[in-house]
Amino acid sequence: MIIWAIAKTTVGDALRKKVLQIFLVVTIGLIVLSLSFSQTLSFSSQRGVSADLMMLKSFGLGLMALAGIFISLVLGVSLIPQEIERRTIYTILAKPVTRYEFIIGKFLGAILTLAITTGLMGVVFIATVVLKAWGAEQPALSKVAAQGITGVGTEKVQVFDMNMLWGVILIYLQFMVLSSVVLLFSTIFTSTVNFFMGAAVYVVGFASTIVQSLGGAEGAGPFLKIFYKVVFYVLPRFDQFNMPNQLLHPEASIANMGIYTMRMFLYAVVYALLALVLAILIFQNREV
């Protein structure tokens, strides 16, 4: 109950933050606006509206991801330091609240806030795509591909694409992991340092394929190779949550997006748990 109370308070505090509200409103506004300008971004005339839809999905998923980074960082960096700076932590810890309950409550509050904001953006995103696809037609692509000819009629565009949902869930999962890392850092660093540390972890985790290549590059010494390997395996692999291209081209590879998302869910939960345990271990011994 204590944990839940802390989580609820954290959600309330977070949702009252003006900067968060602005991010949310701007992102949602842009997703809706993309309905109108997706036409002009279309590169392909042969695929007609399906190309527009691809651009719309790509744009929406990208915007959500971008907003998610800022929300996670802005929210996460102030979770603990702000309580210390405002000295409210003394009041909380003076009550029968253990430190681990405080940490878990804060984390739960953060991921609930993220769930609310991502959910809102996700609903608007899916609604926008459905609205665009409703009643739209495209050239009969299966016939075009098979016969190498054009002008063989049109077919209805699929209105609801399950991949959109998987995309929203994957975006949420990656920011759950990012929040846990930022929470861990907030037990050690000040808000400013934490912001940049969190952003750095995200960038390196997102570019982990580069890290892997650097580790395998000819000429890299054994120490460097070990260093890159450790970075590659220990930092969260944000790139694996980021599958917009796969979602937009479902014929490309993943046989079952649901199973893939479940795997990443498991990974995200375990990683968040790891960060949480480390945060508890550090915070338990910290002088506040």
Added chain:
Amino acid sequence: MDERSRKPLIGLAIVLLIFVIAFQAWQDPHYIHIRAKERSVDGGNNGDLMAQLPGEFAVASLTGFKEVVAGALWIRADDFFHRGQYQAIIPIVRLVTWLDPHNIDVYTTGAWHLDYNFVDEANSMSDKRYIPASIALLKEGIRNNPDIWDLYFELGWTHYQKKMMDDQQALIWIEKACKKHGSDPNTGQPIDRPEFVDRMLAHSYEKVGRFDDAIKQWYVSLKDVKDIIKKEKQNKDIEAGVDETSVDLCNRNLALLYLRLAWRYGNMDYYEKGLKLAEEVSKPLDRNWEIVKAKNPGQKFPEPDWSVATKAARADYESRKGKQWAGDAAKPLDAGFQVTWMRVAPKVLLIKGKLNLIPASEYKDLASEAFTRWYRDNASATAERKQLWRDGSRVYWRLEDYDYKMPTLNTFSWRINTDQTVAWDSIYVGGGAFSSRIDLGDIRDAEMYPFKAKKYKLTIWVSPIQPGVPDYVQDRIGWKGEALTDKNCLDTTTVPGLEKPIPGFHFLKKEFILDRRDII
């Protein structure tokens, strides 16, 4: 928190960390597979550039560290290369050359991929439709790096000479390379171009039949390497000793050029000059041979091959001196070139024929025999092996849309016209006959050989230029194939693949016009 309650938490953290690492190790191969396929959407070469690129690179390229990003991208491309994912490399090449237009390796490697690595499944033949893209990429590289030799040479040697077998075009670009210096990749300061570039120019003159220019170029190269060696010997920083093998290399090549001019065209002055140079090369070899023998008394050491050959050639020279002799390439040789084709299955052709390029018995009497000992060394071979004495020659075939003309690209793009069909390769000649089943019908290769045109041209030809014929065949027919005659197939104009006709060359060529129904 006391130590007792911390321990389980630390244990839990370790278990979770192990799980995370193990999950990554398990997940990564799946993920690589996913990303690889993701990149090959739309066949990998027709998709939009940004859709083909991993998002992290596209994002990173927007930062200020252009060259750093380019370097990281190139490392990534190397990964793809080792995994055989060639389709993924070319978009990276495009991006890297945008970010860092002075990265020479990227142009050379990218052009090489385009020339050689997009191969069909059935025959491992490269997709020739990418060749214009390769040329365009190299020319773009030259525009961005006009003052250094590297890409001129690359276009001339790797592309025109090796891929297109167009020695005239190769020469143009290698000549340009020889007018440029190199550049230190770290400081950007001018440095000498490597010696082999100038040596390749001499070889290129030889290939197009400009023998006087080739001789002159060998002397230029010889002088240059001697100057370099002299300079290096004065440099006290070089402690390991100066490498003088380049002098030996130039001498050997120049000697052989003189000797071959003599054997093929009966020029006795050149024979004498060639022998003098060959004897010059022999001197240090003989000295070493004497030293080795002296150090190991009682043991037998064979005389160096070069020295033995030179002495035999000297004897041959003396036997011909003062006599009328026009050289071996002056005697006409009826090649008896016959070729047929038939369709054995849809998009599968069988090409076979005969080519009497040089009867084995003639080797015995060739002037070059004294030096090369080709006949004598092979005389003890088995009957089966002797049947293949003419091995080394190749017949070329080319099948293309009737109106196919290789496009010229002003700007680099790896998009190709997927409606066009063009393929070529060569067939090995053994015992005077050749045969090859050309399978263009594999379902996996349908995009590479679409056969959408109504008419096709099938050209089958023999070129006297290497690599179609080896040195010992040229010793009989001449560099330009001057000895070649054929009552049906002699062609003195040009063959497919050459941008311009080569005057004075004798080719054997047979052309067939095919209907789509003949192939499909």
